[in-house]
Each structure stands twice: as C-alpha cells, then as structure tokens.
Amino acid sequence: MTTTRVDGRLVRGDNTRRAVLRRAVDIASVDGLEGLSIGRLAKELEISKSGLFAHFGSKEELQLATIRAARRIYADAVVQPALAVEPGLGRVWAMTENWLDYSQRRVFPGGCFFAKTSHEFGSRPGAVREMLATVYREWIGLLEQTVAEAVSAGELDADPADLAVELNAYYDAANLASLLRDDHDVIYTQTRQLIRSRLESAATPEAPLPW
Amino acid sequence: MTTTRVDGRLVRGDNTRRAVLRRAVDIASVDGLEGLSIGRLAKELEISKSGLFAHFGSKEELQLATIRAARRIYADAVVQPALAVEPGLGRVWAMTENWLDYSQRRVFPGGCFFAKTSHEFGSRPGAVREMLATVYREWIGLLEQTVAEAVSAGELDADPADLAVELNAYYDAANLASLLRDDHDVIYTQTRQLIRSRLESAATPEAPLPW
DNA sequence: AAACTAATAATACGATCGTTCGGTTAGTTA
DNA sequence: TAACTAACCGAACGATCGTATTATTAGTTT
Numbered sequence: 001m002t003t004t005r006v007d008g009r010l011v012r013g014d015n016t017r018r019a020v021l022r023r024a025v026d027i028a029s030v031d032g033l034e035g036l037s038i039g040r041l042a043k044e045l046e047i048s049k050s051g052l053f054a055h056f057g058s059k060e061e062l063q064l065a066t067i068r069a070a071r072r073i074y075a076d077a078v079v080q081p082a083l084a085v086e087p088g089l090g091r092v093w094a095m096t097e098n099w100l101d102y103s104q105r106r107v108f109p110g111g112c113f114f115a116k117t118s119h120e121f122g123s124r125p126g127a128v129r130e131m132l133a134t135v136y137r138e139w140i141g142l143l144e145q146t147v148a149e150a151v152s153a154g155e156l157d158a159d160p161a162d163l164a165v166e167l168n169a170y171y172d173a174a175n176l177a178s179l180l181r182d183d184h185d186v187i188y189t190q191t192r193q194l195i196r197s198r199l200e201s202a203a204t205p206e207a208p209l210p211w
Numbered sequence: 212m213t214t215t216r217v218d219g220r221l222v223r224g225d226n227t228r229r230a231v232l233r234r235a236v237d238i239a240s241v242d243g244l245e246g247l248s249i250g251r252l253a254k255e256l257e258i259s260k261s262g263l264f265a266h267f268g269s270k271e272e273l274q275l276a277t278i279r280a281a282r283r284i285y286a287d288a289v290v291q292p293a294l295a296v297e298p299g300l301g302r303v304w305a306m307t308e309n310w311l312d313y314s315q316r317r318v319f320p321g322g323c324f325f326a327k328t329s330h331e332f333g334s335r336p337g338a339v340r341e342m343l344a345t346v347y348r349e350w351i352g353l354l355e356q357t358v359a360e361a362v363s364a365g366e367l368d369a370d371p372a373d374l375a376v377e378l379n380a381y382y383d384a385a386n387l388a389s390l391l392r393d394d395h396d397v398i399y400t401q402t403r404q405l406i407r408s409r410l411e412s413a414a415t416p417e418a419p420l421p422w
Numbered sequence: 423a424a425a426c427t428a429a430t431a432a433t434a435c436g437a438t439c440g441t442t443c444g445g446t447t448a449g450t451t452a
Numbered sequence: 453t454a455a456c457t458a459a460c461c462g463a464a465c466g467a468t469c470g471t472a473t474t475a476t477t478a479g480t481t482t
Contacts, residue, residue: 029334034243034245110334111334115330115387119327120330120331122387123241123321123322133392162401162405165388165402165405166381166405173380176330176383177376179329180333180340180343180347180348181344190373194373
C-alpha cells in the first residue's frame with residue numbers, strides 16, 4: 001500500500017481526521033460541542049480513543065476543528081450556490097432559499113449547527129465562543145453585503161445592516177420552530193411567505209421579483 | 212424550632228427545594244440542562260449530593276423542575292407586567308419591551324433560559340424536549356392572542372399568527388446577538404427600532420402609538 | 423535491509439458523572 | 453417521653469470524562 005504526502009502530512013492520517021470531523025459535526029449538531037465526547041466519537045468510528053485524541057491534542061482543539069469543518073459544509077450548502085446567482089435581489093432570495101433548505105434538509109441532523117453551538121457557548125468565555133462569534137459576524141456581514149448589492153442595483157430600498165439582521169432572524173426562528181414542532185412543512189412555507197412579504201415591502205417598483 | 216406544613220410537605224424541605232431550583236435555573240442558563248450537574252449544584256449550595264438528589268429522584272426530574280421554575284420567573288418578568296396593560300397595541304409593545312428587558316437585564320445570567328435550553332434539547336427526544344415544546348407553544352400562543360386583541364381593537368391590521376412569529380423572531384435574534392457581540396446597547400436599540408417600524412407598518416391610522 | 427517517522431493502539435490516571443444504600447438528625451404526633 | 457416520619461448526610465457503586473505515557477504498527481527514506 002502506498003501513501004502520498006500533502007503538506008508534509010500522510011494521507012492516511014488526514015483521511016482519519018476527515019472521517020472524525022465528519023462524524024463530529026453531526027454529533028455536535030445534536031448533542032452540542034460539549035456532548036461531543038472523545039470516547040463516544042472513537043467508539044462510533046471504531047478507532048482507539050488515544051489515536052483519535054492524538055489528532056487534536058485537546059478537547060478544545062477538537063471543538064475548534066469541528067467548527068471549522070461545519071463552516072466548510074455550511075459554505076458549500078448555503079453561501080457558494082448563492083454566489084453563483086448574480087448580485088441583486090435574486091441573490092438575496094437565493095441566500096434565503098438556500099438557508100431554509102439547509103435547515104429543512106437537515107444538512108446537520110440536529111438542525112443548524114451554528115444556532116445550536118452558538119447558544120451552547122454564547123455565555124461561556126473562551127476560544128470556542130470567540131470562533132463562533134467570528135463566524136456569526138462573517139455571516140451577518142455577508143448577508144449585509146448581499147443586501148447592499150441589491151440596494152446598489154436599485155432593486156431594494158432598505159438599510160442593509162437592518163435588513164440583514166431581519167433576514168437572519170427569520171431564518172433562525174424557522175430553524176428553532178422546526179426543532180420544537182412537528183409540522184415542518186408549515187413552518188418553512190410560512191417563513192418563506194413572510195420573507196417574500198418583507199422583501200416585497202422593501203423592493204423598488206423596477207425590481208424583478210425572483211419568486 | 213417549629214415548622215409548618217403545606218400540602219403535606221414540611222417547609223424546611225420546600226425551602227431547600229426552592230434554593231436548589233433558584234440556583235439551577237442560573238446554572239442551566241449558562242451551561243445548559245445537561246451541564247447542570249448534581250454534584251456541582253450541591254457543592255455550590257453547600258449541601259450533600261445525596262440530600263439534594265432525594266428531592267428529585269432523577270436527573271431528568273431535576274431538569275423538568277428547573278424548567279418549571281424558569282417558566283415561573285419568565286411569567287413574572289415578561290408576561291404578568293404586560294397583562295397589566297390594557298389589551299391592544301399598547302400591550303403588544305409592553306410584551307416587546309418586557310422581553311427585551313428580560314434578555315438585556317439578564318434575568319438569567321446566560322440570557323434567555325428558553326432559547327438556550329430549547330436549542331440544547333430540541334433534537335433530543337424525551338420528556339425535557341416535550342416540556343420545552345409545550346412552553347414554546349404556550350408562549351407563541353400568548354403572543355398571537357395579544358396581537359389578535361390589538362387587531363380586534365382596530366389598532367393593528369395583520370395576521371396574528373404571522374406577526375407573533377415575526378415578533379418572536381426579533382426577540383430571539385437580539386438575544387443571540389447579545390451572546391456573541393459586545394455592543395449590547397446597539398443590539399437592543401436597533402431591535403427596538405426594527406420592531407417599532409414593523410408595528411407601524413401594521414398599525415391602523417387610528418392606532419395610538421405607545422412609544 | 424536498516425533506520426526513521428507518522429499514525430494508531432493499549433493501558434492507566436484522577437476526576438466527575440448519576441445513582442443507591444444505610445444511617446443520622448430534626449421535628450411532629452401519640 | 454416514645455414512636456414515628458421527613459429531611460438530610462456519608463460513603464460507595466460502576467461508568468465515563470479528558471488526558472498522559474508507553475508501545476506497536478504501517479509506510480517512507482536511505
């Protein structure tokens with residue numbers, strides 16, 4: 001068996017690391033970054049606890065790596081497909097559709113990974129909270145910029161910072177409702193309609209409506 | 212020393228129970244209902260672990276009792292003062308002010324107890340999730356009814372179920388932002404303004420604006 | 423083939439978890 | 453005062469937690 005080297009790392013070890021993190025994000029989305037225990041993770045993957053541990057060096061490093069892995073999955077599911085749509089109201093709507101799909105399809109089995117973990121660590125000082133806060137600011141900033149492009153294009157008339165916060169509020173509310181209620185279709189359908197209404201009230205007469 | 216009896220329970224034991232739950236809601240709002248450990252709770256209160264445990268019989272019962280205790284505190288802080296305001300747009304606004312104050316004043320040190328624990332247990336089947344789901348439905352129902360009263364009074368023109376969901380979305384978004392950002396004043400001021408705007412857009416011309 | 427390195431494993435550590443059991447204290451009732 | 457009960461405590465249980473140490477395997481390099 002041959003292995004190649006990437007950035008001085010053996011591919012064998014990197015595959016393990018990837019498998020660990022793929023499982024880790026799923027576990028954490030259900031049981032949190034604290035409920036994500038090293039022993040359980042090793043048992044489910046059928047590898048040794050100490051071998052797994054060696055990849056990260058500490059629980060906190062595992063948690064940080066898990067957040068980075070979740071961020072990549074999130075970027076692939078929500079952000080990148082929206083960036084393929086040209087700037088303007090269409091992209092704002094694409095971001096909305098992608099986000100609600102991401103929550104509804106359960107890209108993470110426990111719903112939005114970041115809603116879950118941000119609430120878990122939001123009032124616990126430390127590196128984990130700092131990273132989650134950074135991801136939060138990144139995301140709101142991206143949403144704000146997306147709205148700002150639509151304003152520049154003359155398709156929306158709104159304060160980008162305000163509308164970004166509002167859109168994000170709708171997203172998270174739908175995600176939380178889906179955790180506590182059984183009628184998921186109702187929730188996401190209602191949320192889509194509410195956001196359409198909100199965007200219509202901010203759209204200029206010339207704006208082509210993307211729905 | 213004399214003790215009296217209430218509902219067949221000695222007051223001595225009930226005082227202990229109350230003290231335990233008062234501390235429990237604070238811990239859970241920061242570290243979650245799972246991070247709420249019996250040993251830690253006993254140590255902080257300087258009582259024995261087994262004596263504390265005997266009051267509840269199981270960890271899950273402690274968690275359920277903690278949710279009930281938090282619900283009472285929430286009712287006192289948010290709901291009851293709003294019910295003192297006469298039905299209509301004024302009461303809707305009172306609910307909003309009380310909620311944002313409840314979050315901002317940190318009635319629970321970790322922010323909204325229910326945002327925290329609902330995210331923690333939302334994807335974990337069991338009695339705890341069921342109780343949190345019930346509290347959620349209660350709360351949204353109350354909000355919806357409050358809006359409906361304002362509609363009946365001719366002060367708002369909106370679908371009560373929709374507007375209730377929207378208001379709750381704004382509340383939770385402010386709470387989460389306050390967990391991840393440092394500029395709390397900005398967050399709550401912005402949220403108040405956003406909700407005022409939303410309510411003005413739904414208010415009838417005759418409605419007296421309560422702000 | 424020998425030397426070397428990265429990846430993984432075996433084992434054990436002290437701490438803490440929820441829970442159980444048996445005893446002790448405090449206070450009521452007969 | 454004696455009997456009784458509710459409240460509380462001390463100690464221990466098996467399990468699991470994160471982490472450290474030491475060994476072994478797999479694969480590369482010379």
